[in-house]
Amino acid sequence: MRRTVFSLVMMAVLGVWPTGLLAGSVEEQTHLLAAELRCPVCQNLSVGDSPSEMANQMRDMIREKLKNGESPDQVRAYFVSRYGEWILLAPKRQGFNWVAWLLPFCAILAGAGAIGWVVRRGAARGRARQKGELPPLDPRYAGRLEAELKEWGR
Amino acid sequence: MATWKKLIVPAAILPVLLLLAYGFKTDPRQVPSPLVSRPAPPFSLRPFDGESTSLEQLRGRPVVLNFWASWCFPACYEEAPALEAAWQAYRDRGVMVIGVDIQDREADAKAFLERFKLTFPNGPDLQGKLSIDYGVYGVPETFFIGKDGTIHYKHVGALTKQVLRSKIEEMF
Numbered sequence: 001m002r003r004t005v006f007s008l009v010m011m012a013v014l015g016v017w018p019t020g021l022l023a024g025s026v027e028e029q030t031h032l033l034a035a036e037l038r039c040p041v042c043q044n045l046s047v048g049d050s051p052s053e054m055a056n057q058m059r060d061m062i063r064e065k066l067k068n069g070e071s072p073d074q075v076r077a078y079f080v081s082r083y084g085e086w087i088l089l090a091p092k093r094q095g096f097n098w099v100a101w102l103l104p105f106c107a108i109l110a111g112a113g114a115i116g117w118v119v120r121r122g123a124a125r126g127r128a129r130q131k132g133e134l135p136p137l138d139p140r141y142a143g144r145l146e147a148e149l150k151e152w153g154r
Numbered sequence: 155m156a157t158w159k160k161l162i163v164p165a166a167i168l169p170v171l172l173l174l175a176y177g178f179k180t181d182p183r184q185v186p187s188p189l190v191s192r193p194a195p196p197f198s199l200r201p202f203d204g205e206s207t208s209l210e211q212l213r214g215r216p217v218v219l220n221f222w223a224s225w226c227f228p229a230c231y232e233e234a235p236a237l238e239a240a241w242q243a244y245r246d247r248g249v250m251v252i253g254v255d256i257q258d259r260e261a262d263a264k265a266f267l268e269r270f271k272l273t274f275p276n277g278p279d280l281q282g283k284l285s286i287d288y289g290v291y292g293v294p295e296t297f298f299i300g301k302d303g304t305i306h307y308k309h310v311g312a313l314t315k316q317v318l319r320s321k322i323e324e325m326f
Contacts, residue, residue, distance in 0.1 A: 040291030053257045057282030082195075082289035084188040 029072055030063045038089050046089055102139055161208040187289055187308045194219075194299045195287040199254060201277040202264060207252065208231045209303065216244075216325035217299040218251045218318070221285055224262040226293040233294055234270040240318040241274040249322055253277070256285045256293060 033046035039055045047055045047062075058079075065075045079087045091097040137145070189195075194217075198208035209217070220237055222230040241251040253276035255263045260278065267276055281287050288297060298307040298321045307321050 001325065054282060054285075058286060060285065062284055080190060082287060083291070084185060084289070086185045 013085065026063060026066045030059060033062050033066075033072055033075055034059050036089055038087050040083065040087070071138050184310065187305075189289055189297075189305050190303055190308055194297065194303055194305050197287065199252060199275070199277040199279075199284065201275040202255075202260070202267065204275060205278075207250075207275055209299070211248050211301055214301050215248045215250050215269050216301055216322060217297075218249065218322065219254065219288070219289070219297040220251065220313070221254045221256055221279075221293050221295045222266075223256055223258045223288050223293045224266040225258065230266075230294050231270075233313040234266075234272060234320055236313050236315045238270060238272050238274070239315060240322060243319075244250060245274075246320055247326070249325075250274075254279050255282055256282065256290065272297065298322070298325060 031048060034055075035046050037047040037058065039045045039047045039050035039052060039058075041054045042050045045055075047058045049055075062075055063076065066072070070078075076088075082099050085092060091100050093101060187266055196209050198206050200206040218240065220233075222234075224230075237251060237253070240249075245251075251274040251275060253272065254280045255266075255276060258278065263276075263278065266272075275289060288295075292310070294310075294312060296309040296313055297305055298309070300306045300308070309317060311320070
């Protein structure tokens, strides 16, 4: 019982309460939208993070548009219509842009696969060695070993 | 097996190198404007001296809309005489040159106008609405707006007399 009350309180404090209260507010929406837009006069800063005058003016503009009843999607579309998709820090999930979204995950999967393969091969070799069965030698080394043993024997 | 192993390293590095080569060859400052060949966003501007003008009033005349600032050195200082010369050369043929001063102090802006004896209308964009409406991301940027009110060409960086002449002629 006490635990349920505690978790409910924690949920309220950590997540549900602040987002529930602020999600609809113009200030919160302005903040979220500004974080999605690239500040035109900065290097790799969002409109939300930049202290520049232009970013300031853009935040004012977002706030004004939201106050005038425009939806966040409409505000986003406005900035894209003026600056192009360049203004969005995250590319839209469509067409060629999918490469940017999926390639990192493909690379992670491929890397994990490669590591798994190497580990499994090493483990198989270790097991073979324990059983006393050695894996077949690389023919290059086998030939050389043979030749050197012969040399030794003479 | 051996050749496959030799190939795997170049096969992994080559795409990265190609991507870097492509990335370094493109200029991150050159962003194509989605506004070119679209209707120019309407605006009205109150010059430092004189009556306010709006794009609507100028329909039927080619407009050169130049965004500048007094702190934009040297590019804005280089192009200012060329803009004044174009205004003098083409005003009788109906061309309108308008300067928009962005993110500036009024005294500094007026000193700039005085220094180059600019006689075409110049006004401040106080809330930055006009520059955001035109997707401006730096100064100087110049929009050439045709008689029908569509954007004919956008120039990023200092204008030269040659660019001004050829782009204005294209709008007749």
